[in-house]
Every structure is written in structure tokens, then in C-alpha cells.
Amino acid sequence: MLTLISATPSPYARKNRIAMTEKDIQFELKSEIPRHSDTETPKYNPLEKLPILIFDDGRPPIYESRYIQEYIVCKYKGRGPDLMPDGEDDQLKVRQIQVLADGACDAMGLVFFETARGNLKSPEWEARQLRKEYGVLKACDDSVRSSGGKFLVMNEFSVEDIAVGAMLGMMNMVQTKFGIIQWSENYPELKRYWEMLEARESFQQTEPYMFDLTEKVA
Ligand SMILES: N[C@@H](CCC(=O)N[C@@H](CS)C(=O)NCC(=O)O)C(=O)O
Known part of the structure; x- marks a missing residue:
């Protein structure tokens, strides 16, 4: 199961949530406040920003919403809408x-x-x-x-x-x-x-x- 670290107002995390929902990708949503001292973001991203996509098989997490969108588009091609034109x-x-x-x-x-x-x-x-x-x-x-x-x-x-x-x-x-x-x-x-x-x-x-x-x- 994938986990997405998100924040409720974040337009960046929202993009990834929308893409994963459109492609019917199951994930656990973990909402936090990235600017509070108890944030888990530094544990996964040296830039201390969310969204962060965490894998459960030991692969390193990925971050930066546009990069996560690219990951979703490439790795889930053929599942749901492509979300990227061909040309x-x-x-x-x-x-x-x-x-x-x-x-x-x-x-x-x-x-x-x-x-x-x-x-x-x-x-x-x-x-x-x-x-x-x-x-x-x-x-x-x-x-x-x-x-x-x-x-x-x-x-x-x-x-x-x-x-x-x-x-x-x-x-x-x-x-x-x-x-x-x-x-x-x-x-x-x-x-x-x-x-x-x-x-x-x-x-x-x-x-x-x-x-x-x-x-x-x-
Ligand atoms: N370019 C980044 C921006 C992400 C971003 O700024 N996230 C905010 C939450 S909406 C954050 O985690 N800020 C914490 C900080 O800047 O220290 C992306 O697209 O993922």
C-alpha cells in the first residue's frame, strides 16, 4: 500500500490525490501540518515539504508534487485516464x-x-x-x-x-x-x-x- 503525506489545504498534495483517485490507485492518506515541529516530513524529504509518496517495499520515498505526477503517469500507464497526451x-x-x-x-x-x-x-x-x-x-x-x-x-x-x-x-x-x-x-x-x-x-x-x-x- 502506498502512503501519501498530505496537508488539508495543500494544492500540491491535492494534485497527487486527484491523479491517484482518477486512476483508482489505493493509498493511505496521512494529513499533517508541515510547518509544525512534530512534522514527519524531514524524515522523508530533506526539503521538509509535502506531498511525499511512501512505498511499503523499502524503496526510497519520492517527493515534489510534479515529480509524483510524472511517476503516477509513467508507472500506471494503461490504468484509468492517461493524464498525459501522447504527442x-x-x-x-x-x-x-x-x-x-x-x-x-x-x-x-x-x-x-x-x-x-x-x-x-x-x-x-x-x-x-x-x-x-x-x-x-x-x-x-x-x-x-x-x-x-x-x-x-x-x-x-x-x-x-x-x-x-x-x-x-x-x-x-x-x-x-x-x-x-x-x-x-x-x-x-x-x-x-x-x-x-x-x-x-x-x-x-x-x-x-x-x-x-x-x-x-x-
Ligand atoms: N514544489 C513543491 C512545493 C510543496 C510545498 O510547498 N508544500 C508545503 C505544503 S503545501 C510544505 O510542505 N511546506 C513546508 C515548508 O516549506 O517548509 C511541490 O510541488 O511539491
């Missing part, structure tokens, strides 16, 4: 979109911890990160409009749809809980695409929610 150029498009979606999640993390600095918060730094959020939203909206179909590349549900869906789910959570970013009103097409993704069973089962961070981290 090289299409695969490159998929990976390019993943870079943007994951980068927006990284920038949101930086905004979150900048906010936690209270009086030491740098408005310039926060504005720089928020600019990235809005830039990625615009780029994703452009991709939705030019895809001409339901999904972004070759009209096949693939890992870049999962990445953009998880990113938008994270932004929605942040908008609802902290009022940090407004996006859904400005991008009706992107919102429609996101709602279509969220209607999938794999998305519904993994809806993100915030945990209580009780230790000071920044």
Missing part, C-alpha cells in the same frame, strides 16, 4: 501550464507568510507576489479561451487540468477565508472551467480546507 509537443504544453499553476501556488505561500509577519510585512514583496497570481490567472484564462474545448490540451483531461484546478481551488479557499485575492468575478470563462473540474468525483473528494497553524513559523 511530444502536447506534453511540453502540459508541462508549461503545470509550471505556471505550481508557480502561482508558490507565490500564494509567500503572500501567506508575509502576512504572518505582522508589522514587519513588506507591502512591496506582497504586491510582487500578488502580481504573479493575477498574471497566472490571466494566462490560464487565455489557455481556457484558446483551448476551444473542455480541457486545456488536446481536449483530454490531463495533469495540467489537475494543476490549474488545484491552483484555482486554493485561490478560492484563500479568497473565501482571507479575502486575499479576487478572481472569480473577473474571469467567468475560467470560473466555468474550474466549476466543471470541481464537479468531478476526484475533485469533490479532495476539497481543500485550512488547518489551524498553532506554531509561529515566520
Whole structure:
């Protein structure tokens, strides 16, 4: 049995959970708070980040959500949806979109911890990160409009749809809980695409929610 170390609000772990659910791969979900001192992440990943996929046969664990997606796509090919188109150029498009979606999640993390600095918060730094959020939203909206179909590349549900869906789910959570970013009103097409993704069973089962961070981290 595989084990995935995850966190309830994590868009990164959510991507892996969605891919494994879509492919009907059984795994144990271990949710934790990676920024608390009792986190198990350093035991498996020197970068101290989750998601981490742990094997029960002694193989070393793997980490980095995009790498775990690649592992799932390669090792479970032929099981459930491929989650990756066949053509090289299409695969490159998929990976390019993943870079943007994951980068927006990284920038949101930086905004979150900048906010936690209270009086030491740098408005310039926060504005720089928020600019990235809005830039990625615009780029994703452009991709939705030019895809001409339901999904972004070759009209096949693939890992870049999962990445953009998880990113938008994270932004929605942040908008609802902290009022940090407004996006859904400005991008009706992107919102429609996101709602279509969220209607999938794999998305519904993994809806993100915030945990209580009780230790000071920044
Ligand atoms: N690039 C990494 C980002 C993972 C990441 O930032 N995970 C957060 C949880 S959402 C984490 O574990 N943070 C702990 C830390 O940065 O120390 C990935 O895609 O897996």
C-alpha cells in the first residue's frame, strides 16, 4: 500500500490525490501540518515539504508534487485516464501550464507568510507576489479561451487540468477565508472551467480546507 503525506489545504498534495483517485490507485492518506515541529516530513524529504509518496517495499520515498505526477503517469500507464497526451509537443504544453499553476501556488505561500509577519510585512514583496497570481490567472484564462474545448490540451483531461484546478481551488479557499485575492468575478470563462473540474468525483473528494497553524513559523 502506498502512503501519501498530505496537508488539508495543500494544492500540491491535492494534485497527487486527484491523479491517484482518477486512476483508482489505493493509498493511505496521512494529513499533517508541515510547518509544525512534530512534522514527519524531514524524515522523508530533506526539503521538509509535502506531498511525499511512501512505498511499503523499502524503496526510497519520492517527493515534489510534479515529480509524483510524472511517476503516477509513467508507472500506471494503461490504468484509468492517461493524464498525459501522447504527442511530444502536447506534453511540453502540459508541462508549461503545470509550471505556471505550481508557480502561482508558490507565490500564494509567500503572500501567506508575509502576512504572518505582522508589522514587519513588506507591502512591496506582497504586491510582487500578488502580481504573479493575477498574471497566472490571466494566462490560464487565455489557455481556457484558446483551448476551444473542455480541457486545456488536446481536449483530454490531463495533469495540467489537475494543476490549474488545484491552483484555482486554493485561490478560492484563500479568497473565501482571507479575502486575499479576487478572481472569480473577473474571469467567468475560467470560473466555468474550474466549476466543471470541481464537479468531478476526484475533485469533490479532495476539497481543500485550512488547518489551524498553532506554531509561529515566520
Ligand atoms: N514544489 C513543491 C512545493 C510543496 C510545498 O510547498 N508544500 C508545503 C505544503 S503545501 C510544505 O510542505 N511546506 C513546508 C515548508 O516549506 O517548509 C511541490 O510541488 O511539491
